[in-house]
Amino acid sequence: MRHDPAPPLQSEAALPGLPFERIDALLRSEAEEHGLMLRSGHGHSTWCQVDGGEFGARVGPEGSVLYVRAHDRDWLFTLQEAMTCHLIGIDPDLAPLLRWSGLPRMGELPPNFSFARVESLSPAGRYFLRLRLRGDNLDRLARDMIHFRLILPPPGDPQPEWPMTGANGQTVWPRGDKALHRPAYTVRAIDAAAGWLETDIFIHDGGRVCDWARNAAPGIRVGLTGPGGGGVPLAPRLLIGGDETAYPALARIIEAQPPETCGDCWLFGDAEDYPLPRHDGIRMIRAPRGEAELAAQLTRQGTTAARIWLATEKSRIAPLRKAIFEHLAIPKQRAHLAAYWIAGDPARQ
Structure with missing residues (x-):
């Protein structure tokens, strides 16, 4: 009611x-x-x-x-x-x-889509590139939800096609040779009034966005959709963690915490110099591929964290899901566990 x-x-x-x-x-x-x-x-x-x-x-x-x-x-x-x-x-x-009412007319760009242009790319440690994009209508990406999708045209396509709204109110995406790459990223920093946002790209072999970024000259046009994903958890005591693909999101979470917050941040990746912010109450625990170690610790000792946020590769998040949701029976309202990528997936970022 x-x-x-x-x-x-x-x-x-x-x-x-x-x-x-x-x-x-x-x-x-x-x-x-x-x-x-x-x-x-x-x-x-x-x-x-x-x-x-x-x-x-x-x-x-x-x-x-x-x-x-x-x-x-x-x-x-x-x-x-x-x-x-x-x-x-x-x-x-x-x-x-499905025929949705009150939505854009057929052939219009979707309301959650906008264009941006590459302004700069610079190193953020040895393993990340910081991409700054400049565009209009960025207010929607400045909310608590911290993820968006970067929409990239096929390599070498001088006249890419962009998504449009279909007759039934749903987004129609280009297919075949015109298909767009749509990886999810974290808004690392944003100033919607000034018209820019930044995201950090983890450099790894076989990454389509990595290959694109190495050759992305200022002025190149891309698309943005979003926002999406969960928001920033706020609690007196936190348990957070992730591998490199989650480091930008962990940075956003840490920055948002008030001074009295305390807890642990587990870093499951190998990269050691990503510029994570400091917080006096949050202890950094470097444990490359340590998801199973944390799961075992939780199974033995439990946790006093009021909110849990963890993100890593799909198979490595599995033992954490079992420990948190099955063994400890922690309500899902308290815990966000996400698989940010799948080992062996050629579409990984």
Whole structure:
């Protein structure tokens, strides 16, 4: 039952052939999997609250009505895209049936997409490159959610194609030879008013973005979508950690903490000179590939951390998931565990 005002912007999609019980089960599963706040309206509606909005469904005249609500247009579109993706994962036949209301007209750029140009690339330690991008409409990326997607055209393509909104309100991405590379990155620093953001690229063999960055001259145009991912955890006591792909996010988290915060930051990567900020209450523990070590310690000793944030390679996050969610039974609202990449994946960044 709702006791607070709903976010002002809303988009809906009617699905007469989808029983409400089915979408209700999906929403409950999403809330459990990701530690979201689930709300229910006397069996006639179910919705999940997230930063900046909510997504859910209600009983329709024939089947279900999906909806997303948000405080601004680009985040409304982002939530709609996420809900569409989950539904199509359950039943691909639903894709052509979805028709979202109140969204851009066919052929327009998606609201959560904008262009930027390379301003500079400089070293950030021996293993990272700091990329500064300059563009308009960066306010959406200056929120608590710290991730975005860098949209790169195919190498050597002088006339790349960019995403457009389709007739059903969903993003249509170029395919085939025109397909765009869309890796996720962390907003390391941003000044939306001045029109720039910075992100740090971990240098590693086989990385498509690494190859692009080595030859990216100032002025090259790229795309940006977002924001996405979780926000910055704030708590009196933290347990955080990750490998090199997570170091920029760890830096954002550490910078955001008040002086009284204390806890541990586990560094699972080999790189030793990434410029992580100092915080008197947060102890740095260098443990290359030490995910299993931390999992064993948690299993033996537990943790007093009020919030947990860990991100690393998919197979190495597995023992941590088992220790935290199964052995210690820590609620998912307290712990964010993410697989930032998969070993052997040629698309890795």
